[in-house]
Structures are given as structure tokens and as C-alpha cells.
Amino acid sequence: MAHRPKRTFRRRQAESSESDDAEDPSAEQEEEGWPSGGGGAEVAERQRRARRGPRGRGLVWASSRRAPDAASRADGGPTVGFSAHEEDETHPSLDSESDLRPSSDSTSSLEEKEASSIVKIPDAAFIQAARRKRELARAQSDFISLRVNHTSTTFDKKRSSEEDPESEPDDYEKSIPFTPKPQTLGQRMAEETTNRSEETSEESEEDENQDVWEQQQMKKARDINLSHCGESQTMKKLNTSISFPPVNLEIIKKQLNTRLTLLQDTHRLHQREYEKYVQDIKNSKAVIQNLESSSNQALSYKFYKSMKTYVENLIDCLNEKIINIQEVESAMHALLLKQAMMLLKRRQEELKYESAYLQQLSRKAETNGSLAVDEKSQWILEEIESRRTQRRQARVLSGNYTHQEGTSSDDELPSKEKTDFQKSQGDILQDCKKIFEDVHDEFCNIQNILLKFQQWREKFPDSYCEAFIGLCIPKLLNPLIRVQLLDWNPLKLDSVDLKQMPWFVSIREFMDNGVEDAANDDNPDKNILSAVINKTVVPRIIDFVESIWDPLSSSQTASLITHCRAALEECCTAENEVSKNKQGLLKSIVSRMQKAIEDDVFIPLYPKSAVENRTSPHSKFQERQFWAALKLFRNILLWNGLLPDDTLQDLGLGKLLNRYLIIALLNATPTPDTIRKCSQVAASLPEKWFENPAMKTSIPQLENFIQVLLQSAHKLSTCEFRNEVSEIILILVKIKAMNQAESIIDEHHLE
Template sequence: MTGMKENSDEDPESEPDDHEKRIPFTPKPQTLRQRMAEETTTRNEETSEESQEDENPDIWEQQQMRKAVKITEGGNIDLAHSSEFQTVKKFDTSILFPPVNLEIIKKQLNTRLTLLQDTHRSHLREYEKYIQDVKSSKSTIQNLENSTSQALNFKFYKSMKIYVENLIDCLNEKIINIQEIESSMHALLLKQAMAFMKRRQDELKHESTYLQQLSCKAETSTSGSLTTDEKTQWILQEIESRRAQRRQARALSGNCDHQEGISSDDELSSADMIDFQKSHGDILQDLKKIFEDVQDDFCKIQNILLKFQQWREKFPDSYYEAFISLCIPKLLNPLIRVQLIDWNPLKFDSIGLKQMPWFISVEEFMDSSMEDSNRHSSDKKILSAIINKTIIPRLTDFVEFIWDPLSTSQTRSLITHCRMILEHSTCENEVSKGKQDLLSSIVLRMKKAIEDDIFIPLYPKSAVENKTSPHSKFQERQFWSGLKLFGNILLWNELLPDDTLQELGLVKLLNRYLIIVLLNATPGPDVVKKCSQITAYLPEKWFKNSAIRTPIPQLENFIQFLLQSAHKLSRSEFRDEVKEIIIIMVKIKALKQAESFIEEHHLDHLKSVIKEV
């Protein structure tokens, strides 16, 4: 240690005078090698900074290395003691550690393994996500490389958007004119229908009043003439004039088997006809002007559907995702209404819906849709939606305000159109509602006709025995008019429920009006003819089932009248009419009553009629 101190005292004297920092050589906690490295690094930095002042750095380094070796020889002992002391202190055996066994180690390893597996799975998910991102990026790159087709697609969608916007703007502008012309045509037809109805009811009232006055005059006095006011006289002359014209027309056509009262009596006077045709022509002229300033692509249904057909063929996914099948009926509604303005479903020669241009265009559009996918079935509902939204409301208006149930020609034409329309109505909720509204309107209109238009007066037998008397003629006309309505009601047997028709035709009309006239008539060929006509109007499907051996309950009164008439005729000279009555009873399934009558009157030759059933 003394040597070390002496050497250390000599060191500063041997150092150059220009060194200001004294180098420490006292041992420190760091190892000697670390201290040498630090000193060397520090000295190198100083040397680099003062390279111009110090010209012999290698000599100085050698001197320092020799001094370090000397210090190491004397310091190893101290270092050894210090290391031993630290080691003993670090591993003190007095410290207690927790017990360790195989289960604890195994548990820790499993926990560690679980954590590693979770981490691995997380990495796998991230890897898969990165793989998908790479694929998506490649696909995007490829789509971008094909930017030409994308530009064309964008151009098509943009042009389609502009076209639809222009189409909607055009229709919104024209819809007001369409509604005005619709209202004008509806008002014209309504005015005509109301004129016919009012004329019929007024003439019925005046003619009935005249006959009532005639009866009162005959009861009070047998002499003198009946005076009537000028209006009643003029009305009666008008009635007779029209009847004479119809009789003349029937004679020319060879129709001799006609009953007075069956005619609809809907002839217009020449002045009224001219006014009607002029107003009708003015409306049609206004109709032509609606779209005269519009291109065909915005007013022709065929051209509009062609635009959407191109969309469906080029980009079917976006076409069906946009629910175009729900939009087309709304877009076409104004244009279809234009074609329906001059359509009158009550005229026997009116064009059928299937022959209309809009119907043909819509059917072609639906037929051109592909059939290899279920989603394309949405286009198949376009026609039913149009019928429900546009056609049925139009038809319902005709039924409620213009249709005359006493007109057989109007009724047959209306039934034809209704049958076609209801066949194309699917079972959707909206379509079902429209259908029910239409059928309800038909039933209500027929009820109103029974209440307002059926009037069959009853006169004393002395007044009606003479078939040429005005009372007899008037009663006959009114009976056949009621029987005509009876037949018109039962023409709806394929469209309306059976119980509804039986309530209207059998209960409200046959049992309330027609039977009463028959009961007050003298049995004979004329009565049998009327009964045969009543039976002919009854739908065959009501009696077609051979298993049914009992009549319809609502026909019970009619059957009892047939039995009474048969009993009376069997005791008179009209024995041939008895067979006709039996045939009628067999047709309406009154088999037990017919068998009882045959046995009671020993008419064995008529049993074959029952066996044929």
C-alpha cells in the first residue's frame, strides 16, 4: 500500500503541465476494466478535441496502462473480500421461500400455455384479416384498372336518375289537367245516368197517379171523362211514343217474343244526343292536348318501360334492390288514367282492358323478365298492383254513380270487365281490399235499385182481367221489369257469394214483390210462363249437386205457390201446364213435393220426370 501511495504521488509530477484534470486511481465500485474503458473513452474525446496541442497520445496511454496493472495487483484482495461479502448477503439461508411442488408447476405451465394459445389465435385472426385486406385491395386495384367500365356504369346511372326526375316533374305538372278532364267526363256520364233515372222515376210516378185517378173515377162514376194536367198528359205521350218506336224496331228485327217492361228505356232525344256528343267531343279534344308538348319518352308507356327494362338487363342487382316493381305502378298511374278517360265499362262494345295499349305494354315488360331467380317474381305483381291502384277505383266509381242495374246490357258488360279484373287480382292485402270495396259497391247499388225502382201495384181483378186495360198493361210492365232486375242480379252468381245473391234475389225481390203478383193472378199458361222464366234465371250450380235432395229454404214460398197452381190447373182444362210445373219443381230440387203431388193425383206418367234427375 505504501508503494501504491508513492507511485501515486509521483504520477502527477510526471504528467504534462497542460493537463488540468487529475486522473483518479482510487478503486471504486465499478470494475477496473469498466473504469479503464471510461477513462479511455473520455481521454479519446479530450484528445480529439485537443489534437492540435497533444502530439504524443500513444505514450500517455501506455503509461496509464502500466499504472493500472500495479493497482490491480494490490486491489484483487480487497475485491475478493468485497465479492464474497456481497454473495453471502444475497443468498442468506435464513430467508424462507414458499413450498414448491409438481402440481403448482404444472398449473403455472398450463396457465402460461393458455395465454400463449390465446395470443396465437389472436395473431391468426389478425393474419386472416390482413389476408382479406390484401384480397380486397387487389380487387379494388383491378376495378380501378377497369375504370372505363365503371365510368360507363356511372354515366348510365346518372342518365337514369336525370330521366326519372324529369319524368316525375312532367307527370306532376300534367296530373292537374288529367284530373280536370277525368272530372269532366265523369260529370257528363253522371248527368246522363241521373237524367235517365229521374225520367224513369218521374214517368212511373205520373203513370201510377194517372191510373189511380182512373180507378177512383171508375168507382165513383161511370160517366164523364178524366181530366189530367198538361204535364202528365205530355209525359204519357212521350212514354207511348218511345214504346211505339221500340215496338217498330223489334218488328223490323224479327224479335216478336218480347215482353213490355223488359226494355231499358234509355233512348235520348235528338237534342240531348247532340249536346252529349258535343260535350264528349270537347273533352276528347282537351285530352289530346295534354301531352302534345311532351316527348314520347315521357308520355308513352312502352318507351318508359323500355328504359327500366334496359336497367333490369344491365344491372339486375341494383334494379331489384331499388324495388322498381313497386315504383312502376305509381309512375304509370297518370298515363293509364289518360287511356281510361274514354273507357266506359257499361257499354257492350267498349274495348276490353286486355286490348288496351297500357295492358299490352305491361304484360310484355313482365314477360321479358328472367325466370331463373325468385327475386324476379316481384315484377310479376306489377299488373295486379296497377289493377288494384288504378282500374278498380275507376270501376267502382262507375258502379256507384253510373251503372243502372235494370239495364241487362250494362250489367253483362260490367260483369265481363269485373271478371277479367278480379282474375288478375292477386291475394295481396291491398288488392283484396280493392276487390272487397268493388263487390260491396255492387251489392249496395243493387239494393238501392230494388228499393227505388221496383214498384208493382196490385189492382182489383176486375181491373186486370181485361189484358188490354191500362191497369193490366201497367202491372205487366212492372212485373217484367222486376223480373228483369231479378235476372240481372243472379247474373253475378260467379262473382258474388251465393248467400248474398239469395238474400237480394230471392228474399228481397222474389218473395217480396214477384210472388205477390203471381198469387193474385189467375192460374193459367201466362202464370206458368212467368214461373218458368223465374226458374231459368236461377243459377244451375245451386242445384247441380245430385246429392242435394232438398230445395233452397228461400224458395219455399215459390214452391208452395207452384203446388197451389198445380192443384188448380189439374182441375181445369190446362192439364198440360201441370207437367211444366212438375218439371220446374224437379229443377229446383222440390222432389218430395213433386212426388207427393204425383201420388195424390195419380199422375204416374210424370214419374219419369223425377227419375231422370
């Protein structure tokens, strides 16, 4: 911003110090014709304005340029002091011309003005000429016009100032009269009062004029800059004579490569910055999410605290009740074991007494002696016959005429023992219901417990997974599930299926509610049900298999196979996964069937004379024992699909068929009844073993059975039992003994 140039004011110097010292202001006034009173007023006025400060209108003595005509004057007139205002009015273009157009004339005139010490009073013609010269210079627009209107009379000035106070000229624009008129004392006093009252308004007007002057200077500077810029652009456009260096393709190519390298570097830099900004955005979003989630820290803390308290109370409750649960489980297991052992022991004792009675009967026939039977043996034999008679009557009433003697389970209990068993079982179940009588449903109801953990999983899934709740739930629910399984017997056909139990349904619903995470392989909730069955159900089934299951009972075996198949299907948590409990269950099943083969299979061999009569006690006993062994053979092969094929072939074919059944068939005379027995053996074999169409030979363990069929075919063919021979051929075809079947067909000319 341009600043207003500071004006230089100097006190007028006399031509000689003597004249100044000699002359008195009053004498000077008298010489000029000024009244003394006016001079005193002027002095007072100067003192007053000097006290006003630098912004007042006080007059100072200043040097003035010597008038051109003053040199021709021979004698100098009286000297008067010009104010700065009068000097500006006389020569207003000095400052502006010296700033805008410095020249030698202005410089010499300025030096001459500064060098001169005494100024002669110009006459009226000179003043008029100076005014015309100033107006002419103003018309040329070589300076910043102050637009000061000078009036010829004092009347016009006063009228203009009264009409427009803002148009009043500044101090340096006012002209000072050379010969002021004398003023009276009243005029001076009035002027003094007026000046004092206008002091404040004049200062404000001076500040406003100062701002106007600065704005004009700034406008002028902008105009000059714009004019210079336009001239420079015009010069650039018109200057076409500039010569450029010769064009070289290599230089251009090098410059382009350099430019391309710089752009690539810049692009890489921008790319890194972009990636950084993207990462910052992701981090910011993560922070925002964390902050939003952390806003609920109070609620989270409250939930975790309540959940911690709930789990601790649940664990304390289960730890307290687990002892009672184990007691009722032991009581129920002991009751069932007692019943199973009683039936097993009774069957073995009856077999032993009946076999001994038949041996005594054989010795009596050989020696023709008397038969001595003690009372206990007689009572046992009568009891056995009594139960058989009851079963025959029941079969007749039901219309079952195809039943074979020896295939019954013979598990009927006396009425008294049955009543005692039911009473004891009811007492145990009643004790089981009392275990959780004093416990709230939130700690003993499986559905309510799972609902608590479901709320945790929905509200805070991360902490739920980090706490491995899916692995803890099976352990927490184990005591409660054992209570519900107390009355569950997998050996009964009318027992409730696992999938229909309340705990199974509740766990399935809990897993289904978390189906959105089912696709996650690491989700532990999808294995809760299999873990519960593996750790709770399978051990209970193993206890039944090892202690209570009777492999000779077809009903128990069928029910056990159904529940084992359902449990093992749920137990497999992943493809081709085999748990330890599953292996333990299968091993216990194999062990129990092997024990049954060794302890319960007994087929006596009697002389043909003793068994020829189909109604003899020896023949009936042998038939019953054969069909009992065949029943066990059928029950063993029912495990096809759960047990490995080689295990079943070893148990059923190697240890039972070849050791017991084949010997009985070979010892018997081939009859249609023998072929019926062979047909039952072949019907018990799993069809899966013979599904291979390229199979030309049968299973190696069936070689003895094939030989029995061939011998029976040869003997029956001579007796004209062609239908039985055809049946033997069908049996051979079923077991894939194709060569043997073709040989019989060719030998007997059968179709």
C-alpha cells in the first residue's frame, strides 16, 4: 500500500542574521501595513495550532521558490511567511511532478527553493499567471488530481463549506491572504471559539481525506502495473525474430524419456500415497467400529459378569447333584444287570440239567436200569416244560404256526419277580425326579441353559468362540442328559428313539439357530450334538452291551442295532472320522457275541438210533439247540453295515457255522428238513457279500457249507427228491458257487 509522502516544512530564514535580530514582528507588521492587533492575533493563533499537535492546522514558515520576475527587481520588498498551504496552492504540481516525472528542471527548481532564504512578495499579475499555469498543467492529466475547487471570494468558500462539509479543502489547499484584514477583539474571540468547536470535526475530516488519498494512490499503482503487463505481452507477441536452436530427434527423444521417467516416478509416488490413504481409511473404519462397540462396554461388562455368575452357579449345582445322579444310575444298572444275569444263569442251568437228564436217559436205555432223578432236577425240568407250553399256547392264539422250537428267548419272569422288578424300577425313577426338585429351571432345564448361551452367541460372537463354548456345552449338559437317559433301555423295541428325546430336540434347535455359521469349518457348535452322543449316549450303550445284552435274543439285538446305528451316524462329526468311543462300542459288541458263541452254543451229537425218532427227547433237544445256534448266527449277521465284513465272517462263518452248525448238518440224515435248515443258513447271509457279478467262486469260509449241500444233493437225487435238489442248486447260485451248481445240473440232467 502506498503511503502519503511526508511534507517538509521549514522555518523561513532571514537573509542576514542582523536583519532578523534587528527587526521586530511588530515592526514588520507595521511596515506591511498590518495592524498590531492583527499581528497579535496571528501569533496567538499560531501558538494555539501548535499546541494541537501534528494533525492541526498551524502555520509554519516555509521556503518558497523565487519568482521568475523577482530577479529583475532591484530592491527586495518586505518578507512575509508563506504557509505550507499557500505554497501548495501556488505550486500544487511540484510534489506530483517530482514523483511521476522527475526532470532536471524540477530538480533545479527544488534545489533553488531550498537554497533561497528570502522570498519577495509577488504581485497580482504573477499570482494570476501562476494560477493559469497550474490549471494548464492540471488539464494535461500528468498528475493525481486532488479536485480542489478554489473560489475567488471568501463568501463562496463559506457557502460551499456550509453546504457540503466534506468538500471543505484541506489545510494545504487553503490560501492564506497576504494582507489579512484587521480584526476586532470580538471577531478574534468568536473565531477562537469557532475554531475550538470545529477542532474535532476537522480531525475526522482529515482522516477521511487521508483514506481517499491512499485509495487514489493504490488505483494509480494498479493502472501502471496493468499498462506495463499489456505492453510486455504485446512485445512478446510481436517479437517473432527470436531464433530457436535446431531441432534434434535424439534430444527430443531424450527429453521425452526423461519426462516419462519423471511422470512414472510421480505416478508411483501417487500410487503409494493412494494405497496409504486406502489403508488409513480401513484402519479408521476399524477404529470407528471398535469405538462404537466400546461405547457399550458397560453393558458388555454387565452381561459378562452375569454370565460368569450364572456359569459358576450352574457348575456348583451340577457338582453337587452329580453324586445323586451317579447313585440312581448305579441303582438302575444294578437292577437291570441282576435281571439279565438271572435269566442268563437260569438258561445255562436249565441247559445243564436237561443235558444231564438226557445223558442219564441214554445210559438207562443202554443198561436197561432205573432212572434216578433228584427233586431239584425234576422241578427244573417241569418248570422248563411249563414255560414252553405257555409259549406254544400264546403262538397258537396269535396264529404263528411256523415257529421253531428253540428260537424263543425264554426270558419270561415269574409274576413275583416281575412285580419286584417293576417296584424297584419305579422307586429309582422317583428318586431321580427328586434330584432337581430344589433347583430352578434355569439350572436344570437343558432348553433354558442353551438359551443363555444362545444369547451370548448372538450378542458377542467373538468372545463366544474364543471361550470355546461349543466344547464346554457337552460337558455341562452331560449330567442332565444322563438323568433323562436313566429310563432309556436300548434293548427294548418300544424304547424312545434318540431323535425324539427332549434333550436331542433342544440341542438340534440350538445348532439350527446358528446356521449362519454352519459353513465355517472352525465352528465348534456344529459338533455339539455329536460330542454329546459320543460322550454320554455311547458309553451308556456300551454298558448295556457288555452287561445286559443277550445276543441270543432277536428282539434285543434288533433294538440295539437300531439305536446303535442312529447314535453312530450322529457320532461321526466329519467324513471318515472314527472316534474312540465308537471303536470301543464296536469292540464291546464283538466281544459279547464271541462270549455268547463260547458259552451259550451247545449242539449235542447223539446216535442215529436216538435221533431217528423225531418225537424222542434226544431229537427234540438237538433240534432246539440247533435252531438256537442258527438264531445266534442270524443275529450276528444282522450287524452287517456296522461291523466290518471280515469280523462278521470270522464270527458267523468261521466260529459258529463251521464249528457247530455244519457238524450238526453232516451228522444228520439228509432230508427235506435238512435242506430247510440249509436254506435258513443261506438266507441269513448278507446279500452284499455276493453282489459282485464277476464273482465265480464263493467265500472261502463257505466251502464246508457247499460240501454239505453237494452231499445232500447226491443223496436226495437217489430218493427222487428232485424239488429239494433244485432248491440246493438255487442255494449254490445265491452264494456264488456257480461251478458246483453247474456240475449238479449236468450230473442230474436238470434245467
